[in-house]
Amino acid sequence: MPIITYQGKTYECSSEESLVDGMNRQGANISYGCRGGLCQACMVKAVKGTPPAAAQAGIKPSLQKKGYFLACLCNPESDIEIALPDRRDEFSPATITTIDHLNPSVLRLMTTRPDGFNYRPGQFVNFIRAADGLSRSYSLASIPDDDRLEFHIRLLPGGRMSGWLASELKPGDELLLSDAMGDCCYRDSYGDQPLLLAGTGTGLAPLYGILRDALSRGHTGQIRLLHGGLSGGDLYLDHDLRDLAAAHANLTYIPCVLNGDTPSGGVSGPINSHLGRQLAGGENWIAFLCGDSGIVEAMRSSCISSGLDESAIHSDAFG
Structure with a gap:
């Protein structure tokens, strides 16, 4: 061997x-x-x-x-x-500007945008810890018009990277970032087509970038965004998304919880069980599905069962 x-x-x-x-x-x-x-x-x-x-x-x-x-x-x-x-061959240094909690289990981290760093909203990068090469992938929640990069970090019990980010790093410290990767992104050709954006947990991060990218490009078709969590406390951008929907007539925000009281204007139960209703009676839907791999696969199956073609589905499944 x-x-x-x-x-x-x-x-x-x-x-x-x-x-x-x-x-x-x-x-x-x-x-x-x-x-x-x-x-x-x-x-x-x-x-x-x-x-x-x-x-x-x-x-x-x-x-x-x-x-x-x-x-x-x-x-x-x-x-x-x-x-x-x-790492000098491979990655770009970015300076942390903001670290705050969006809820007890989600950290928002913002960094400077390295010189020459290009990306499309919905892509992801690898964070690298220079001391030992530890690497983890995180989706971009920002859009290129922003003056910073934004990430939503799920804090995992015993998580080596998320624990380090939460407990040791502070504004002014540097992170190493890979080039942006992935193809779960908005296209200009989608301008008048209906968009379904669905995700759970920090699967909202790439969806938030995709949503803002579509709106900034003047998307005219309807957009429906479903964000799911175990309970209302997991819907960490609820107020921001409600404000965004109020400002855009073609955007509908639908909060979804698995347990507990149904949010105002929202639904209860597994998020995949609600996708068929959103897709009913429409044509030419484009779907963006993000979150843990098992949930993304369940949402994909629901979309296909509702008549959506595989080619119309973009996904970012977290490992």
Whole structure:
């Protein structure tokens, strides 16, 4: 079997499993996210040897030339020595300007926009902790017209990244950011089509960017936004979204809770159970679905059952 050398240790990895799975099974602790080659959280650098071409899919050509590849897409074919990425090759520094709580479990973090940093609302970036290379993906809630980048961070019990962000960082500190990634974004061609935006928890972050992007571009079709939470306290931008809906005649905001009292103008029960009603009687709907992967899949199934074509569905499923 191919021998992988990493931080002075060697690991045997079968060509029948990915490098990230094979090494982590042996205690290497390589960072990863989606395991599908999209988030690039598992990017490593070949110091000796050549990674398979398939493992460099989606990586910038400049980094490919330097030996970078994705451990989740790499089924090793020969011996190779790898190292953690050189963050100066890969990421941009951003300065934290604001950290506040939107509710007890959601942190809003705002940073400066690095020079040359381009993105489309609804995309996501990787945060990198320079000290140890810890990486996590977070969606952008801002739009390019803003003078800052905005993120909504779910605080997970024992979460290594979210705990660090909440307890140790402060305005003036720096974060390393990857390039923006993902394709869950508004298109100008959607200008007069009805849009369904649905998400739970911090799945609202990319939807908030997509919504504001559509409105700023003069979208004329109707827009329906459903934000779901376990209870009313999880609807962390409820007042802002109500104000936004009041200012735009084509926007309907529908809060959704799984438990507790039904919010004013909202609904109760699983969010996916309400999508068919929103799509009924309309044509040419475009759907944006964001949140935990299981909920996104349930919402996708509901949309397809209601007659929506797969090509009309954009999603950002959190791993």
